[in-house]
Amino acid sequence: MRPGGVDIRLEEVTFTYEDMRMRFDATIEAGQITSVMGASGAGKSTFLNLVAGFETATSGRVLIGGADVTAAPPSARPISMVFQENNLFAHLTVEQNVGLGRSPALKLAEADRTDIADALGRTGLAGKERRLPRELSGGERQRVAIARVLVRDRPVLLLDEPFASLGPALREDMVDLVMSVHRERGMTVVFVTHQPEDARRIGGNLLFLEQGKVIAAGKTEEFFGKNGPEAFRNYIGTGNAEPQSQEFARKPT
Numbered sequence: 662m663r664p665g666g667v668d669i670r671l672e673e674v675t676f677t678y679e680d681m682r683m684r685f686d687a688t689i690e691a692g693q694i695t696s697v698m699g700a701s702g703a704g705k706s707t708f709l710n711l712v713a714g715f716e717t718a719t720s721g722r723v724l725i726g727g728a729d730v731t732a733a734p735p736s737a738r739p740i741s742m743v744f745q746e747n748n749l750f751a752h753l754t755v756e757q758n759v760g761l762g763r764s765p766a767l768k769l770a771e772a773d774r775t776d777i778a779d780a781l782g783r784t785g786l787a788g789k790e791r792r793l794p795r796e797l798s799g800g801e802r803q804r805v806a807i808a809r810v811l812v813r814d815r816p817v818l819l820l821d822e823p824f825a826s827l828g829p830a831l832r833e834d835m836v837d838l839v840m841s842v843h844r845e846r847g848m849t850v851v852f853v854t855h856q857p858e859d860a861r862r863i864g865g866n867l868l869f870l871e872q873g874k875v876i877a878a879g880k881t882e883e884f885f886g887k888n889g890p891e892a893f894r895n896y897i898g899t900g901n902a903e904p905q906s907q908e909f910a911r912k913p914t
């Protein structure tokens with residue numbers, strides 16, 4: 662794995678939407694994958710947007726790779742971001758949408774074109790270079806967004822429920838693609854998801870949010886284990902957690 666990632670720190674970051682006051686304290690380890698989970702409205706997207714720079718903290722500091730980016734616009738932060746939808750420009754081809762990751766004006770040298778072709782091959786899009794987004798499936802459109810991440814080659818990748826509108830089998834494939842990109846590039850990946858299966862598949866670390874705060878942080882495996890945080894266990898429901906130890910011990914009647 663290339664040591665391509667940098668750490669992310671939110672130090673006493675506050676942000677308010679009308680009656681929703683959020684306060685985030687968190688450290689995301691360099692080069693790791695971290696899932697962010699929590700109920701609807703807990704603040705997951707806001708958390709990611711504060712790291713990306715689409716929202717600006719009212720107070721506190723956001724540090725990426727040790728640099729204070731609290732006031733920096735998204736373009737000045739060393740990040741790529743993939744949203745649930747609308748990642749692509751409708752009037753540009755697949756190849757051009759990926760090329761934007763290298764040059765916003767699409768001024769591409771031969772080496773850039775080679776990298777774009779590699780990224781398209783890597784994400785299973787070879788042969789679809791000239792298509793427009795509307796000529797692709799939902800899964801293929803997200804593959805284009807990931808191909809763009811590859812050519813951008815930034816140390817932080819933020820994903821906000823990127824596969825929420827895809828079916829379970831396809832979602833697994835896409836999660837696996839993100840994991841292989843992570844293995845290959847070693848960037849720091851932060852993945853917002855509602856799906857416990859996604860977080861389990863990803864492994865790595867997990868942040869659990871409730872009402873605008875990170876209320877638990879640690880290894881994903883431990884969250885799903887018998888001593889996982891109670892709020893998390895309640896959120897995912899018992900069907901997704903390992904059984905409590907006494908259930909192992911209970912004899913069949």
Ligand SMILES: Nc1ncnc2c1ncn2[C@@H]1O[C@H](COP(=O)(O)OP(=O)(O)OP(=O)(O)O)[C@@H](O)[C@H]1O
Nearest residue numbers: 678679681699700701702703704705706707708855
């Ligand atoms: N643009 C906005 N204006 C006002 N309030 C907002 C805005 N965006 C989000 N909020 C509020 O901020 C809180 C956190 O929203 P956020 O979208 O970060 O939550 P989330 O955990 O990502 O939710 P979901 O899982 O439903 O996407 C919610 O109470 C939401 O209603």
